[in-house]
Amino acid sequence: MSPESIFLLTLVLRMVITAAFVVTASIVTEKSGPVIGALIATLPISAGPSYVFLALDHDAAFIAEGALASLPINAATIFLGLTYVVLAQRRSAVVSCLAAVAVWIAFASIIRAVHWTLAGGLIVNAIAFAICVPLLARYRHVKMPPVVRRWYDIPLRASLVATLVATVVTTSGWVGPKISGIMALFPIVFTSMMLILHPRIGGPPTAAVLANSAWGLIGLGLAIAVLHVAALQFGSVIGLSLGLATCVSWNLALWWKGRRKVTAPISSEDR
Numbered sequence: 001m002s003p004e005s006i007f008l009l010t011l012v013l014r015m016v017i018t019a020a021f022v023v024t025a026s027i028v029t030e031k032s033g034p035v036i037g038a039l040i041a042t043l044p045i046s047a048g049p050s051y052v053f054l055a056l057d058h059d060a061a062f063i064a065e066g067a068l069a070s071l072p073i074n075a076a077t078i079f080l081g082l083t084y085v086v087l088a089q090r091r092s093a094v095v096s097c098l099a100a101v102a103v104w105i106a107f108a109s110i111i112r113a114v115h116w117t118l119a120g121g122l123i124v125n126a127i128a129f130a131i132c133v134p135l136l137a138r139y140r141h142v143k144m145p146p147v148v149r150r151w152y153d154i155p156l157r158a159s160l161v162a163t164l165v166a167t168v169v170t171t172s173g174w175v176g177p178k179i180s181g182i183m184a185l186f187p188i189v190f191t192s193m194m195l196i197l198h199p200r201i202g203g204p205p206t207a208a209v210l211a212n213s214a215w216g217l218i219g220l221g222l223a224i225a226v227l228h229v230a231a232l233q234f235g236s237v238i239g240l241s242l243g244l245a246t247c248v249s250w251n252l253a254l255w256w257k258g259r260r261k262v263t264a265p266i267s268s269e270d271r
Contacts, residue, residue, distance in 0.1 A: 016162070035212050035258060037209045037212070038210070038212035038216055039213075039254060039255055041189050041193065041213055042220055042247075042251065044220060044247055045189060046189055051067075051184055051240060054184070055236040055240060058177070060231045060232065060239065063227070063236045063239060066177040066180050067225075067228035067231065067239075067243075069112075069116065069177065070184060070224050071221060071225055071228065072120070072121045073111060073185040074125055074185065074217060074220055074224060075124045075125045075128035075129075076108055078132045079103055079128060080104040081132070081136070081187075081190065081211070083096075084210055085139050085207040087099055087203075088194075088198060088203030088207040089207065091203070093194060096203065097194040097198070100194070111182070112178070118229070121224075125221045129214065129217070129218055132214060133215070137211075139204070139207050140208055141208070142207070145201045145202075156196065167183060171183075193206065194206060216254065218250070219246065219250025219251055219254070223243040223244065223246040226246045227242070
């Protein structure tokens with residue numbers, strides 16, 4: 001088999017694996033309500049596979065530098081969420097989604113022009129979340145109506161994430177780690193949820209998922225910071241593993257805290 005055929009076969013396999021993972025996670029999100037759905041949506045279900053495949057092609061220094069570029073992009077994502085959540089209360093899915101993506105691209109363009117350090121990335125995340133989390137709080141508590149899946153849902157999600165993975169993997173060699181890190185964190189899960197859920201269940205319930213995602217995105221930012229540090233110190237495999245463990249542990253802690261809030265009144269008053 002020629003090198004070109006091996007490359008294409010490997011690329012298609014990577015696209016299929018990632019698409020299957022993201023589609024499965026997004027279906028679970030639809031069935032779980034806005035709180036659990038937000039915790040699932042903020043796991044690295046698109047960025048994670050992108051970084052795994054980058055690690056197969058590049059060294060640990062490349063992954064660490066890519067993570068350093070991804071860290072401030074996480075701040076851009078929370079502003080994307082805030083833009084969509086506010087507009088989705090009254091505007092259509094297309095208008096709300098396009099405006100949110102435009103905000104993300106604007107922030108990404110600014111971020112790309114800056115030489116970031118780990119401290120700088122953490123500070124910009126802290127500022128972004130200090131602004132956005134309180135503003136999103138009022139939109140979090142909306143009941144999720146039943147979702148009726150349409151024939152094009154899975155192909156649309158699969159094609160979106162597969163395109164993202166293909167772009168990141170095929171261009172990483174010549175765009176470098178910084179652009180690869182930015183592209184890897186494009187919020188493909190959020191945008192697919194906007195376009196698919198909004199038309200059928202309405203803007204406010206869809207917005208509630210993104211509003212609840214604010215705290216989960218904090219964990220994603222911490223995971224990216226851990227990836228940057230650990231990849232430099234211990235290599236890509238350990239770095240990716242520790243980053244994933246950080247994100248999962250953070251979201252499990254949020255879930256456990258939410259469970260305690262729900263059960264506490266029952267145990268203290270009703271027994």
